[in-house]
Amino acid sequence: MTDEFTTDAAPSRPPRRERPQQISSLQIVFAAILSIGLLLVINFSGRIARGQQMDNERARLQATIDVLATQHIDLLKQRDYAASETYIEQWAHTEGKLVREDEVLVIPVPVGEEPSTPTPPPPVFVSAPRSEPETPNWHLWWNLFFDGEPPF
Numbered sequence: 001m002t003d004e005f006t007t008d009a010a011p012s013r014p015p016r017r018e019r020p021q022q023i024s025s026l027q028i029v030f031a032a033i034l035s036i037g038l039l040l041v042i043n044f045s046g047r048i049a050r051g052q053q054m055d056n057e058r059a060r061l062q063a064t065i066d067v068l069a070t071q072h073i074d075l076l077k078q079r080d081y082a083a084s085e086t087y088i089e090q091w092a093h094t095e096g097k098l099v100r101e102d103e104v105l106v107i108p109v110p111v112g113e114e115p116s117t118p119t120p121p122p123p124v125f126v127s128a129p130r131s132e133p134e135t136p137n138w139h140l141w142w143n144l145f146f147d148g149e150p151p152f
Contacts, residue, residue, distance in 0.1 A: 138150075
């Protein structure tokens, strides 16, 4: 008998169907650890960013506090100086134009300008007291209400 169907090639196998691979428990544990780690990294990075913002805000507030403390100290110094005798004497000499007994007040006149003559003070008019006969108040009221002199 002759084999018409014989070939020199190796016998062929039916094509192998690939089965879907099953997920092993080790892969599930690895995926869980990876997802938890990712959540922790996101959470920590958010906390670091908020911490930096709070540090910046604290530094800004501390700078404001320092400036206000310096202003407070300056104001206290000004208050103490304004309450001192030195300030009162300084003000009296400069603003008040006051002098001590042994001093003479000198007001400098700018060079190039002629001194102006002081203007005399305006006249004060004093009215002389009128010598009207004093009428009692009830006579005045009577005149206002009745347009005439009282009957007696």
